[in-house]
Amino acid sequence: MNWESPAAFFAMGGYGLYVWGSFGVCALLMIAEPILASKRRKDILRSLRRERIAENLDQQ
Amino acid sequence: MLTATGLSCVRGERRLFAGLDLAVGPGEWLHVQGENGAGKTSLLRILSSLAPPAEGQIFWRGAPIRELAEDYRREMLFLGHHGAVKEELTPFENLLLAAQLDGAPLDETEALGTLARFGLRGREDLAVRFLSAGQKRRVLLARLAVRKATLWILDEPFTALDVKAVDMLSALIEEHLAGGGMAILTSHQSMPLPNGKVLKI
């Protein structure tokens, strides 16, 4: 194990800004992208459901 | 002989027409009718091989036009909404250059004669942009007359033509049909030409 304390882990031997700057942005994008992609599907599903309800109303 | 079976056309999400059959034989012409947006132009573009049909097949003398490709295009002439006339060039140059691109160069006497026939005598050396809308259409008609094609596909050929030019075009089509040619056209007016069939979409 490399790290003596959590503080040392976060300091990354003085490279903290660079290491966490890289991993942070990477994590951020990899969380945001799937959320946006599934939101896109939910949006279209919602509008399709709405259309279906409207069609049912027309038929009545 | 042009035949088509089961043609359908889809624009975006909308299906314009489906299961369309048609046949045009030598000396016959087909009048495509329909409301605005019914897909008349789309049909003509499909028949001219500009756009592929969503379904169905088109045959020229029994062979699919997809396979014939250049052999079909050599025997077919399509005139769309746009004139394919270059504004910067004179009618004479337009006629000669169009013929050269089609690989069938035209001799100058014939070109001049045809222009004269369509009432463009004295306008041969004037850039097309100085001509009136009706005169521009006449340049197109001249093209129709010089290009040797068996099948004419004309989209609204009568727009922007005066009475005299309408007669000229009718005579041209009649002459073409009498010589064993075929024509498919869209038009809002009815036309007193023999051997016509009507296709409503």
Next chain:
Amino acid sequence: MNAILAVIRRDLLLAMRRKSEVLTALFFFVIVVSLFPLGIGPEAALLKKIAPGILWVAALLATMLGLARLFAPDHADGTLEQMVLSPTPLGLLITGKIAAHWITTGLPLVLLAPVLGIQFDLDAEALGILVVALLLGTPLLSLIGAIGAALTLGVRGGGVLLSLLVLPLYVPALIFGAGAVEAHISGLGAGGHLSLLAALLALAVFFAPWATTAALRIALE
């Protein structure tokens, strides 16, 4: 072959009737090149070093200028439809159009470049290599650019999109073209650069008309 010549003749005739378009691109080239020293300073050694790069970047931009109008007028008046429907194979007609584009925009740049090169104190041999590099490179620009012009034909915001699509693809031409002159100035010899540029040109002559043709058919469907 006749068809290619016919298209070239036609496009040159059209270019003659609207000279301003050709001249605009040419003056643009001259002005852009002349602006660099004003932005950088008159230090002769530095200018000499960056001259090939400046001339090449300016050539790329000047080529871009006319590219959007390569197919647009023919598309607007229906001539392009007729070309697609012509019994002549579309690939030949398109090759002719690309050749005409090069003659009206690329070739004048090649001829003008040595004059501008003198302003940057390039010696005779460097100027010679600049001309050869541009002679090989500008047709490449026309060929690659034609693909982009065909893809963006009739598309919303086509002009800006065109530069976004085409400029990244111009990178190899820029590197080998400007590199040839630089390599010569630094005494390395320009042979390698020039032969790579020629190889790219050969590849593009083979590939680009095909891609352009396919893109045009799609645009007209």
Next chain:
Amino acid sequence: MNNKIINWFKYASPQSFYPLAGKMIPWFWALAAIFGGIGLWITFFAAPTDFQQGEGYRIIFIHVPAAWMSMFIYIVMAGWAALGLALNTRLSGMMAQALAPTGAIMAFLSLWTGAFWGKPMWGAWWVWDARLTSALILFFLYIGFIALQAAIDDPRRADKAGAILALVGVVNVPIIYFSVKWWNTLHQGASVSLTKAPTMAATMLWGMLIMALAFWMYSIAVALTRVRAIILEREAHTEWVKELPEVKGTGQ
């Protein structure tokens, strides 16, 4: 033989691919999480400190997989594009469209992490290093692809135009890469290379490979999620979409 082709086409239809993708997505997420977990453990705990670059080199564990994926996704995208042009299958274009944003993000990540690695190592956020420069151009190619597709309204035309662009791009990527490398060596650019940096220890190689697998699984999962949305958007008015449980309101 004939049967096989028909089977293929069955799964190539959006209608049958939509539920199939739905079933596959959780598996790819699970794999991505597992590989990601192991990869991160190796990155931060198993891999020793580098004697030359200190802890900063750990960035390489995400930089290299991102760079690999950005190139790989472009090739896959071009493959789908070619398939779409050759066979005229609807799904191909949708797959290409679904992959492009993920590829662009990977290219962006490789640039971003490259810059964050470069600052402490080279003393500058950006160096005109051959790899960084080609990654930048690859990023532009992705943006061009996405912009072209967004600018064309008719989805069929957008697919085909995008396909041609992707194919032209894939021919050019090696040429661009080679030319940039040539340009870089000629100009005596950066002397430290990003990947060859320290001698590759076995743990490092393993860490990188496992991270690459995690990125791979992630890309597949997110592309499948996106392609499901695209399928629904494009096929919105077909019967099968109207009969989907999630549209009828009985599902979810």
